[in-house]
Amino acid sequence: MHRERSQLTPRRRGIALFAGLLLAVGSPAAVSAHEGHAGHEEGKAAAAAAPSFVQIPMAKGSDAIGEPLSLAVLPDRSVLTTSRDGTLYLTDQAGTTSTAAKIPVYSHDEEGLQGVAIDPDFKNNRAVYLYYAPKLDTPGGDAPSEGSAADFAKFDGVNRLSRFVLKQDGTLDLGSEKKVLDVPATRGQCCHVGGDIDFDKDGNLYLSTGDDTNPFASDGYTPIDDRDKRNPVFDARRSSGNTNDLRGKILRIKVADDGSYTVPDGNLFPKGTEKTRPEVYAMGFRNPYRMSVDKKNGTVYVGDYGPDAGAANPNRGPAGQVEFNRITKPGNFGWPYCTGKNDAYVDYDFATSQSGSKFDCNAPKNDSAHNTGLSTLPPAQPAWIPYDGGSVPEFGSGSESPMAGPVYRYDESSTSSVKFPQEYEGNFFAGEYGRRWIKRIEQGDDGTVQKINDFPWTGTQVMDMAFGPDGALYVLDYGTGAFGGDANSALYRIEYAKDGLTPIAEVSADRTDGQGPLKVSFTGKATDGDSQDLTYAWDFGDGTKGEGLNPSHTYEKNGTYQVTFTAKDADGHVGSANMRIVVGNTKPKVEITTPTDGSLYNFGDPVPFKVKVTDPEDQDIDCSKVTVRFSLGHDSHAHELSKTQGCEGTLTPPKDGEHDQDANIFGVLGAEYTDKGAGGQQPLTGQSQLTLQPHNRQAEHFATQSGVKTYEKSGAHGSRTVGDIHNGDWISFTPYRLTGATKFKARVASAGAGGTLELRTGSPTGPLHASAEVKPTGGWEKFADVETAVKDVPDETTKLYLVFKGGSGALFDIDDFDLTVSGTGTGTRTGEIKGVNGKCVDVADGTSANDTQIQLLGCDGRAGQKWTLPGDKTVRALDKCLDVKGRGTADGTKIQLYECNGTSAQEWVPADDKTLRNPHSGKCLDASGGTWNDKTPLHLWTCHAKTNQQWNLP
Structure with a gap:
């Protein structure tokens, strides 16, 4: 799902949302809100006249909804939600959540249970569609980056679209599964699954699919590596750019009751066209993770995630950007050749590191060795709304993660009191996972963006959205964890408060599981924007009731109990919150x-x-x-x-x-x-x-600050600095454990007075561990490094503070900082391995191919001379291991680089005499012939501890 959006570049950078995923984040308060901003009297009047909305939590926390990925609203206002681990949850309109099914899924990086949708005729057939990764006889580990076709084929899998029946009791009939469509998937590699499902007014099913391509070896540009013996997963031309492949596409089909499907007329390629798949409606997407179809006119809205290049490179292509697409007819939307407003990438040879020509967006050519489709592709279509950084001011700045929500259609015949107002008719609701907003976009009939409006949202990271039959907006909130959900994961219903605000109820407890008898102390909270006269009631799930805000209850018998807390106002509006108590089992x-x-x-x-x-x-x-x-x-x-x-x-x-x-x-x-x-x-x-x-951290990625601002600067790393620094200002980062840190270095600039940069922990006045003098550098754009020793660091996890001291006026700017440790904070040791004469242990030619000779070479800092001893007896470089060829024991056996496999041939133990010994053979790493010339091969030899067997380790 998630975009590999890594940087906040000149256009992209703002104050980062986190310094880390585990930063403590306050629970989102579900309160009524007025759309728009209120400030001066004019603003207050506008806000008072604006529609009011209330955000109601229906389910909260990973215990209730797992790792939430997608939702579907049923006709009775209950909601199906998927969790990556294969759990399908059903939450009724009152907030009671149950498990509808547990689907056996393959789970690696983003794969698992993804999309869910209900059939347009659900009231009669109760058909539910799921998109998931079924368990198959494929390896469960990581797929190799290099190898043979047979090596890669072992990891071939699929993501599957299936049709099920939801029984009247709220459980999914797993035996009713009818397989509709399989989409190829490379297992054991990251990334991009897609997986959203929707229908048009004619009952055609649309499915979004990701490019199933590893982005982590392309420098943030287009992944088009088709080298021989390279895993095809590094080439998006085999999927998104392939007319004969279902990946990186929007598919459109018509599904029958028996799970078979036909292809409607009007898709991108007419049925029977050689080297194409007729199911393809639109192609050229990277990860179209969220999609919706406007039931009125069939327009498809897609949020597509782009790559992460920090800046444009004339030899590679444009900087990373993301986009919202509005699709009114079949087409090619460019990836992996073009992005945004048809900004072209450059053809790049990964074997020679040589750049060719820019791709022609009007007629892209697919000449990949992995292409099984047409060589000439349809012209690339420009994005509807591309953005990065602050390029769309209304979108703000920060990490870019577009989530295409629904278009609102006002139903005059509906008697719902919570349906959105008529003036929102035709508005597109865009979501942003990383920037944490929902925007209401007004548009013309031709898609022209007329106005981008704020919309009240008080959750965290928007994952999915849909309008229900009641005209309310249902929003799935991923929360702030990583792979598994957390306390902020939630399902919300946002209602238009036309007839007054509904109380917002929240519930918590001092324990949620354990052996009986189990005494539980509950805490209820409730707010109501237009009433203070609230009454409270509890249903403890075992037939007993309670009242007030802080009751206690003892469960005598084993069981799983659904607890409901309700708050009622004087107008009869009732809000409720639920939680689960398990008696008889304790969470590990x-x-x-x-x-x-x-x-x-x-x-x-x-x-x-x-x-x-x-x-x-x-x-x-x-x-x-x-x-x-x-x-x-x-x-x-x-x-x-x-x-x-x-x-x-x-x-x-x-x-x-x-x-x-x-x-x-x-x-x-x-x-x-x-x-x-x-x-x-x-x-x-x-x-x-x-x-x-x-070890290196950009200063602008602070967690909290006092007194400073951030500024764009072309000469800064990442193009942004922290500035407007005065005496006593500070920035903080969390969490940090500085054990082993010995040196602190910072990159600074000053046309002001200069001052002192302090490193402290715990608080801005906490223990001082480093202090560096910052002298004027001759200009705010002229950077210099300052460094100093680090001392007396705490052996515990804490907050890191950079505190700025000096005289009056602006002192200096800080760009980034480094912390040097002896070894690494994870217990590993990383650096050069040197012979006693100063030559380095080197991977010949710097290649990571298996069987590559290990040799001596003058130390020059190349990657093939960076070795890591992680503490598991291996010695590693270039993601592979120092290896005795064939697990040999004879003198002269070749020492090589080889894929890490946990065998005894890759075990090395440093000895007190500076030798590096292989316990399996009892022999030593040795420079052949006792020489120290460049390119002298290393081999295995009987240990004698002479100079050609002595090594200085990191």
Whole structure:
């Protein structure tokens, strides 16, 4: 789903939403709001006359709706929502949530249960459509980046569109499944699934599909790598640019009751056209994650995610941008050749790193070795609303994550008191996941944007939206976690408060599970914008009732109980909130003990981990059921890069070649365990997450600040600095663990008085760990580095503060800062391996191909001389391992680079005599012939500890 949008470049940068995914965020207050801004008397009058809306929480928290991805509103105002783990939830209009189904799914990075929609004739046939990744006989690990066609074929899978029947009791009849359509999918690699489903007025089904392409090796530009032995997943021309492939498309079909389908006339390619798929309505999308169809005229609205290049490059193409598309007829929307207003990418040879010509947006040519479709493609269509940074002022700035919502159609015949007003007729509701807004866009009949309006929204990250049969807007909120949902995950109904505001109710408890008898203390909260006279009532789910705001109740018997708290105003409006209490089973406690939250980390390095799980009912924890994920965090979302099972081990995530190094990116390590269930109750899942911080951090990505502003500067890294700094101002970042930090360096500029830059922890007046003098540099655009030693850092996770001191007036600007540690904060050691004569251990020619010779070479900082010792006995470079060829033991056996496989041929143990020993053979890493010439090969040899076997490790 999520866009790999990593940077806030000159046009793109504003104050970042987070310094990390795990930053504490206040629970979104669901309160009534007036659309528009009120300020002066004129503004107040306008606000008073504007329509009023109330945002009602229907379900709240991951325990209620899992990791929410998509929604469908039923005729009775109940809502189906999907969770990536395969759970389909049903929430009724009063907010009572139950599990409708558990679909067995394949889960890796973005895959799982995605889209849901109901059939236009649902009242009669109760048909529900799901788009999901079925479990198949494919490997569960990460697919290789390089290898043979057979190696890649092992990871071939599909994402499936199926039709089911929802029974009257609110459960999905899994036996009723009718497979409609399979879309190819490369498993074990990231990214882009798409998966939204909608219907037009004629009953045609539309399905959005992602390009199923790994973006992390293209420098943020177009991924078109079709090299031999390279996994095809790195080439979007095989999918989005392929007329004979269903990926990166909007599909349009007509589904019959038996699950078969026909293709309506008028799609992009007439039926029978050679090398095309007739199901394709529109092509050329990267990740059209959210889509809607206007029932009145069939216009399709799509939010498509773009790549992450921080700036345009004449040799590669335009800077990253995203777009809303308005599709009124079949067409090609450009990816991976063109983006935005038909900004063309440059043809690029990944083997030679040479650029060719710009692609012709009027007649793109697909000459990829992986193309099975037409070579000449339809002309690329420009985007309806492309944007990045602040290019659309009404959209603000920050991470770009477009979520195409619905078009509102006013129903005169409806007697609903909560339907949106008639003046919103024809308005498009656009959502933004990263920027956290909903905008109401007025448009002409031809799609001309007439006005972009704010719309009241007090949740967090918009995931999906739809208008219900009552004319209210239903919004799915992802929350602020990564892969699994969190306390802010929610389903809301936004009503037009024409007849007065409904009370907004919230409920919490001091515990939600445990062995009986279980005493639970509840807390209810309620607000009402037009009434203070509220009465409260409780239904504890076991036949007993309560009143007031803070009752306690003891559950004597095992069971799963739905608790309902209601608030009623004097006008009879009733608001309710629900939660679940499980008696008889206890949620497992999951703790990541290694690494620690906020540790410093180098992207691409292995991550050794240890996880501790305790569960009162599961006395023996099955570590094979513990899932550990490493994700690349970016602004307010994350992309899973690697996953494994176990309580202890090492994750080896790929290097990030998608995001600008100056972006707000960080590592996210997550662990989860689902217990066996107990006391006759369902299994419960415990989760834990932590953040790994990069050594280099752009100052503008602060979490909180006092007194400063941010400024665009062409000479700044990432094109933005923190400025307007005066004595006593500060910026903070969280979480950070500075264990091992030895040096602090900052990039600054000053045409002012200069001053002192302090590094503190805990608070702006907390312990001082570093202090650097900042002298005037000769101009606000002239940057210089200042550095100083770091001392007495706390061995705990804390907040990091940069505090600015000096005289009067503006002091200086800060661009970014670095923290140097001995090793890395995750316990790894990274750097050069040098012989005693100063030559470096080097990967020949810097290639990452298997069997590449390891040699000596003069140290020059190249990537093939950057080695990591992650603490698991491996020695790694270029995402692969130092390896004894064939697991040999004979003197002279070749030492090579090879894919990490956990065998004894890749185990190396440093000894006190400076040798590096392979325990399997009992022999040492040795420079052939005892020489130190450039390109001297390294091999295995009987240990003698002479100089050609002595190595200085990082």
